[in-house]
Amino acid sequence: MSDVPEAVLKELKAVNLKAEEPNIWPVRKGVWAVRHFALERIAARKGITFDAPTPLTVTADFVALSVTGHMGDVSEWSLGEASASTTRNAYYCAMAEKRAKDRVILKLIGVHGQVYAEDEADDFTEQGKQMTELEEKLKALTAAGTSLMAHVEFVRDNWESVVKIKEAIADNDVMYANQLHEEFENPEKELLLGTATRKGGIFTTAERQFFRSNESYNARKELHQNGK
Numbered sequence: 001m002s003d004v005p006e007a008v009l010k011e012l013k014a015v016n017l018k019a020e021e022p023n024i025w026p027v028r029k030g031v032w033a034v035r036h037f038a039l040e041r042i043a044a045r046k047g048i049t050f051d052a053p054t055p056l057t058v059t060a061d062f063v064a065l066s067v068t069g070h071m072g073d074v075s076e077w078s079l080g081e082a083s084a085s086t087t088r089n090a091y092y093c094a095m096a097e098k099r100a101k102d103r104v105i106l107k108l109i110g111v112h113g114q115v116y117a118e119d120e121a122d123d124f125t126e127q128g129k130q131m132t133e134l135e136e137k138l139k140a141l142t143a144a145g146t147s148l149m150a151h152v153e154f155v156r157d158n159w160e161s162v163v164k165i166k167e168a169i170a171d172n173d174v175m176y177a178n179q180l181h182e183e184f185e186n187p188e189k190e191l192l193l194g195t196a197t198r199k200g201g202i203f204t205t206a207e208r209q210f211f212r213s214n215e216s217y218n219a220r221k222e223l224h225q226n227g228k
Helices: 006-014 036-045 092-108 126-139 146-157 159-170 174-181 186-193 205-210 214-225
Strands: 024-028 031-034 054-058 062-071 074-083 115-117
Touching (some): 074 092, 146 159, 146 186
Parallel strands (some): 031 115
Antiparallel strands (some): 024 031, 054 062
């Protein structure tokens, strides 16, 4: 990742994040996207604050708003928008605010135009990338067996939970990952995690092994003791 802007590398290092996926990834040659979580940590470290969003357009199909942020004596503003054509997320107000804040953070740290926030377009997001990968996988599954198709259908029906689990694993948030895991009944857990990656499963071998670790076992034990 030698062509990542130096300012971005510096900011990621300052918040103890590596300059690699899932924190930052190439959109295309010379163009990068930074994860929302990383920008939030950068903003917190640098003391960036935000005014309340100013709604510009709010309808059932489209939301646009303006957000102003401050870092010391410097202020920047940007717009955020969301609609069915720009995001898979149905919560347009939250998505519009998230996009606007990410753009303001990039402006305040001086890298706007050099990198994108992850939600500039849904295809840049981890969720968008994973959904695209799943859609491509589905196209290749026409000859797959019943168990695999059951796995795929279950993943599609529980996609938001799948994404949250993957993100929790990536963040090494053992308690939250297992809390999400325990929301499923045992047969559902088998549907979700029982299919190996080489056979078309959505979870990698490392992700599946995550739930077999001692840390995960202890987390689930604590969750059951506390009644989840």
